[in-house]
Amino acid sequence: xxxxxxxxxxxxxxxxxxxxxxxxxxxxxxxxxxxxxxxxxxxxxxxxxxxxxxxxxxxxxxxxxxxxxxxxxxxxxxxxxxxxxxxxxxxxxxxxxxxxxxxxxxxxxxxxxxxxxxxxxxxxxxxxxxxxxxxxxxxxxxxxxxxxxxxxxxx
Numbered sequence: 001x002x003x004x005x006x007x008x009x010x011x012x013x014x015x016x017x018x019x020x021x022x023x024x025x026x027x028x029x030x031x032x033x034x035x036x037x038x039x040x041x042x043x044x045x046x047x048x049x050x051x052x053x054x055x056x057x058x059x060x061x062x063x064x065x066x067x068x069x070x071x072x073x074x075x076x077x078x079x080x081x082x083x084x085x086x087x088x089x090x091x092x093x094x095x096x097x098x099x100x101x102x103x104x105x106x107x108x109x110x111x112x113x114x115x116x117x118x119x120x121x122x123x124x125x126x127x128x129x130x131x132x133x134x135x136x137x138x139x140x141x142x143x144x145x146x147x148x149x150x151x152x153x154x155x
Contacts, residue, residue, distance in 0.1 A: 003053055011054035016061050023069060027078060035077030037133045040066050041125075042082040042144060044152040059084075063144045070142030079141035081132055086148025089119030115150040 023038050030036030045051035046059025063082045070080035089095045099106040110117060128147045131137055146152060 015058040082144040086151035
């Protein structure tokens, strides 16, 4: 475990604390309007190994935070969820950068790790988020919805 404390602190400061602070700030407004939905964007690597250790840990914390907040905020008619995407390709993103640097290695990764033979898109994740934020998903709360094209190994 040679990851420095500063790297852990950066991961927590950049990922977990913003989720905590934003939900803390939004919840009173949602309560005043009669309810709402808080959705955290986590990752499949918050559910299983695969990313950097610090990334895995803070994404797992977001998933756990969503579950805990969902239970606390349900009496106020506020739903809380997380969405756990798999590998998503978009211009400027980490997969896009890696693809530009080493297209052969990324093509091998896609063939080996992504059953549909392609990366997911931001639009596909956004469509799930839009549904979860809608009244049609009114009975969904406290869970993490996986959007990964069957990439993850967990059931």
